[in-house]
Amino acid sequence: xxxxxxxxxxxxxxxxxxxxxxxxxxxxxxxxxxxxxxxxxxxxxxxxxxxxxxxxxxxxxxxxxxxxxxxxxxxxxxxxxxxxxxxxxxxxxxxxxxxxxxxxxxxxxxxxxxxxxxxxxxxxxxxxxxxxxxxxxxxxxxxxxxxxxxxxxxxxxxxxxxxxxxxxxxxxxxxxxxxxxxxxxxxxxxxxxxxxxxxxxxxxxxxxxxxxxxxxxxxxxxxxxxxxxxxxxxxxxxxxxxxxxxxxxxxxxxxxxxxxxxxxxxxxxxxxxxxxxxxxxxxxxxxxxxxxxxxxxxxxxxxxxxxxxxxxxxxxxxxxxxxxxxxxxxxxxxxxxx
Amino acid sequence: xxxxxxxxxxxxxxxxxxxxxxxxxxxxxxxxxxxxxxxxxxxxxxxxxxxxxxxxxxxxxxxxxxxxxxxxxxxxxxxxxxxxxxxxxxxxxxxxxxxxxxxxxxxxxxxxxxxxxxxxxxxxxxxxxxxxxxxxxxxxxxxxxxxxxxxxxxxxxxxxxxxxxxxxxxxxxxxxxxxxxxxxxxxxxxxxxxxxxxxxxxxxxxxxxxxxxxxxxxxxxxxxxxxxxxxxxxxxxxxxxxxxxxxxxxxxxxxxxxxxxxxxxxxxxxxxxxxxxxxxxxxxxxx
Amino acid sequence: xxxxxxxxxxxxxxxxxxxxxxxxxxxxxxxxxxxxxxxxxxxxxxxxxxxxxxxxxxxxxxxxxxxxxxxxxxxxxxxxxxxxxxxxxxxxxxxxxxxxxxxxxxxxxxxxxxxxxxxxxxxxxxxxxxxxxxxxxxxxxxxxxxxxxxxxxxxxxxxxxxxxxxxxxxxxxxxxxxxxxxxxxxxxxxxxxxxxxxxxxxxxxxxxxxxxxxxxxxxxxxxxxxxxxxxxxxxxxxxxxxxxxxxx
Numbered sequence: 022x023x024x025x026x027x028x029x030x031x032x033x034x035x036x037x038x039x040x041x042x043x044x045x046x047x048x049x050x051x052x053x054x055x056x057x058x059x060x061x062x063x064x065x066x067x068x069x070x071x072x073x074x075x076x077x078x079x080x081x082x083x084x085x086x087x088x089x090x091x092x093x094x095x096x097x098x099x100x101x102x103x104x105x106x107x108x109x110x111x112x113x114x115x116x117x118x119x120x121x122x123x124x125x126x127x128x129x130x131x132x133x134x135x136x137x138x139x140x141x142x143x144x145x146x147x148x149x150x151x152x153x154x155x156x157x158x159x160x161x162x163x164x165x166x167x168x169x170x171x172x173x174x175x176x177x178x179x180x181x182x183x184x185x186x187x188x189x190x191x192x193x194x195x196x197x198x199x200x201x202x203x204x205x206x207x208x209x210x211x212x213x214x215x216x217x218x219x220x221x222x223x224x225x226x227x228x229x230x231x232x233x234x235x236x237x238x239x240x241x242x243x244x245x246x247x248x249x250x251x252x253x254x255x256x257x258x259x260x261x262x263x264x265x266x267x268x269x270x271x272x273x274x275x276x277x278x279x280x281x282x283x284x285x286x287x288x289x290x291x292x293x294x295x296x297x298x299x300x301x302x303x304x305x306x307x308x309x310x311x312x313x314x315x316x317x318x319x320x321x322x323x324x325x326x327x328x329x330x331x332x333x334x335x336x337x338x339x340x341x342x343x344x345x346x347x348x349x350x351x352x353x354x355x356x357x358x359x
Numbered sequence: 360x361x362x363x364x365x366x367x368x369x370x371x372x373x374x375x376x377x378x379x380x381x382x383x384x385x386x387x388x389x390x391x392x393x394x395x396x397x398x399x400x401x402x403x404x405x406x407x408x409x410x411x412x413x414x415x416x417x418x419x420x421x422x423x424x425x426x427x428x429x430x431x432x433x434x435x436x437x438x439x440x441x442x443x444x445x446x447x448x449x450x451x452x453x454x455x456x457x458x459x460x461x462x463x464x465x466x467x468x469x470x471x472x473x474x475x476x477x478x479x480x481x482x483x484x485x486x487x488x489x490x491x492x493x494x495x496x497x498x499x500x501x502x503x504x505x506x507x508x509x510x511x512x513x514x515x516x517x518x519x520x521x522x523x524x525x526x527x528x529x530x531x532x533x534x535x536x537x538x539x540x541x542x543x544x545x546x547x548x549x550x551x552x553x554x555x556x557x558x559x560x561x562x563x564x565x566x567x568x569x570x571x572x573x574x575x576x577x578x579x580x581x582x583x584x585x586x587x588x589x590x591x592x593x594x595x596x597x598x599x600x601x602x603x604x605x606x607x608x609x610x611x612x613x614x615x616x617x618x619x620x621x622x623x624x625x626x627x628x629x630x631x632x633x634x635x636x637x638x639x640x641x642x643x644x645x646x
Numbered sequence: 647x648x649x650x651x652x653x654x655x656x657x658x659x660x661x662x663x664x665x666x667x668x669x670x671x672x673x674x675x676x677x678x679x680x681x682x683x684x685x686x687x688x689x690x691x692x693x694x695x696x697x698x699x700x701x702x703x704x705x706x707x708x709x710x711x712x713x714x715x716x717x718x719x720x721x722x723x724x725x726x727x728x729x730x731x732x733x734x735x736x737x738x739x740x741x742x743x744x745x746x747x748x749x750x751x752x753x754x755x756x757x758x759x760x761x762x763x764x765x766x767x768x769x770x771x772x773x774x775x776x777x778x779x780x781x782x783x784x785x786x787x788x789x790x791x792x793x794x795x796x797x798x799x800x801x802x803x804x805x806x807x808x809x810x811x812x813x814x815x816x817x818x819x820x821x822x823x824x825x826x827x828x829x830x831x832x833x834x835x836x837x838x839x840x841x842x843x844x845x846x847x848x849x850x851x852x853x854x855x856x857x858x859x860x861x862x863x864x865x866x867x868x869x870x871x872x873x874x875x876x877x878x879x880x881x882x883x884x885x886x887x888x889x890x891x892x893x894x
Contacts, residue, residue, distance in 0.1 A: 213753055216746070216749075216750060216753070217750065217753065219742070220739055220742070220750045223739040223740065223741055223742060224737055224738070224739055224740075226733075226737050227737040227738060227739060227799075228722075228750075229720075229721040229722045229725065230721065230725055230730070230731045230737065231725055231750065231751050231754055231799070231803060232722050232725035232726040232754045232803070233722055233754065234720075234722045235722070
């Protein structure tokens with residue numbers, strides 16, 4: 022009972038914030054926090070697929086970017102933002118199924134998996150930067166090459182493209198979506214399917230010997246994480262009003278991974294908190310050339326990986342209760358060569 | 360006819376380029392099973408070393424062939440000592456740490472030189488072929504790549520270091536009982552790999568210019584080439600380059616460079632679907 | 647009425663390079679049996695085990711489960727036929743507690759929640775784990791307890807046949823005796839094949855014993871007759887004499 026109350030604390034806090042935020046914060050902060058939440062939703066997807074299933078997806082931003090572009094294109098063509106967001110999720114999921122089929126049915130090792138997924142996102146980056154020519158367009162929307170798609174309509178009332186939602190309403194939707202994503206993934210993780218996924222992370226061989234089709238569970242988990250990333254991407258584009266190829270670049274890819282490492286592999290609250298923290302930090306750094314985000318985030322990744330491989334959340338929790346199951350950490354897992 | 364010559368040249372050039380940008384990575388991966396995510400930045404640093412040395416008045420060839428590899432070897436030695444050595448055996452962790460290093464190096468170079476392109480002009484002029492011309496420097500690149508690969512093969516199979524290295528690679532515990540210091544072998548390998556990457560960056564600098572983010576343009580292709588090559592140290596990545604290079608060159612020529620790159624990745628994914636441990640599993644078994 | 651054997655191997659061969667580790671093995675195991683495979687080191691026991699469970703693809707020959715060829719079936723499909731496998735190296739979920747380990751094994755049977763819990767508690771009882779042990783992460787267990795935890799997983803998955811590779815390796819005599827009990831419980835509902843070389847363990851357990859030598863079946867009989875068999879004694883005891891010579 023105590024555990025359930027504890028688990029419910031975080032989403033309830035998010036919901037309260039979604040309700041109260043518009044009354045206490047400036048519009049500028051609301052927009053920023055909406056964007057942070059959208060990113061955090063995507064980060065939750067990675068926290069799930071990496072922390073629960075042990076799939077090292079370094080190219081998680083592929084799905085984020087696909088959701089972002091799909092939303093931008095669909096909302097400009099169709100008008101209705103709800104449908105566009107759904108299309109964003111669907112595209113991300115569809116691509117994850119195709120990619121996942123090749124990755125998991127080839128039984129690639131962690132290292133190969135990480136490399137391939139990262140390469141995929143880099144290819145998307147190259148492709149999107151090469152679409153400056155006006156001949157690259159979908160409906161009336163030019164892909165825009167390096168500049169991406171600008172003036173993307175924001176969220177509107179479902180079914181009524183003219184009724185745009187206020188900054189406050191968008192803020193509430195983003196935070197509620199984050200709370201929803203958190204609850205959904207938590208439920209999934211503690212369900213039987215989620216336990217099997219944890220088991221697969223622990224030992225693929227044992228899971229197969231017990232009769233579980235690990236490729237299937239990995240594919241499902243991968244698709245779920247892609248759906249989260251797609252939703253995050255769609256919301257992010259709706260909030261910011263533009264999308265550029267930078268959603269696919271190396272530094273974007275590293276952000277998600279950094280947040281999950283810093284927040285703690287296997288944890289959910291930690292990565293969300295870390296994503297807010299680091300996004301706040303990078304918006305403070307802004308365009309500072311000397312203390313640029315890459316320098317600082319790169320150093321942070323190195324420090325976390327070397328000194329606190331379990332991340333912050335399990336480390337803090339581990340101090341209070343020594344029985345925390347993720348204490349052993351899968352990041353430091355010794356393994357056979359890929 | 361001229362067309363055909365140009366096309367053949369493009370294919371060979373593409374294979375050579377893939378080999379050049381992935382050799383350093385292949386050496387490190389083949390020996391240590393570690394994917395060095397900072398590989399692209401080693402290339403970038405090699406380019407910067409060349410450009411800066413040249414701007415300081417040093418002869419271009421000297422900057423390229425001596426200064427750049429030595430500088431990057433030094434960086435590699437530091438990185439090995441501070442990061443990679445502490446994580447031996449933890450492949451995923453090493454990969455993440457080198458990714459952090461990659462970002463850190465991009466950030467550091469941006470902080471020092473700014474986010475702008477610098478360059479040196481390509482030496483050696485052009486060679487006309489009918490209505491077209493190809494850069495003599497490109498021919499030089501192909502030549503030096505071939506030289507590098509052949510000497511790597513020879514070093515691995517004909518020298519004492521190569522023998523020790525292969526022993527450490529095949530079975531580090533066994534090698535240790537024979538009195539080989541595997542840590543030193545790994546350190547040397549990492550440094551040599553870094554030096555080769557630096558040299559690759561130096562050689563590419565006159566063609567592409569240098570930019571803090573330039574590594575990203577090469578890493579995807581280098582990673583794909585090395586992992587679809589698989590376990591065999593030199594022959595693996597070389598055969599992968601030979602398969603992937605022409606496909607990329609032809610598609611880039613007849614369609615767009617991006618399509619060429621995408622096809623490269625797609626082909627690699629298919630290769631890994633067929634041979635999950637790379638094409639070289641065909642002749643060394645699925646190690 | 648002709649009975650289809652629960653597991654049969656026909657002309658099984660496994661080569662590594664030029665060496666045939668398993669060299670034409672025919673084996674028939676009837677439902678309900680406890681069968682032991684023994685043989686000196688290098689006889690091909692473990693390789694045969696891996697081939698029987700299709701963790702190694704045999705170079706030639708077939709393994710039939712109730713007349714059905716296992717050729718080409720993925721590992722999880724083989725498991726779903728009701729074949730439970732315990733390899734020589736313990737394979738458990740090290741960071742999950744013992745109860746969760748057992749639960750995951752039972753989960754595949756699609757029982758109701760209540761019934762599953764009952765199976766889990768019953769299994770914990772059968773392998774003799776008290777509440778304290780059951781809630782420990784498997785990684786913190788002693789060697790013998792890990793083996794029992796894995797046997798418990800096999801029990802909970804309610805297999806048709808269980809194949810065990812050296813389940814008593816590294817155990818004390820008391821621990822070995824307890825393992826005999828657990829395996830007998832397993833045998834109450836499943837056929838059991840055990841690869842072992844502890845002769846006392848085999849004597850307590852097996853009805854029929856198959857002796858392997860140099861990748862081939864040397865003889866197959868009851869344990870009494872095997873112990874009396876001259877050739878088998880030569881292989882086992884002769885080897886030991888040689889070894890004693892070499893060391894002495």
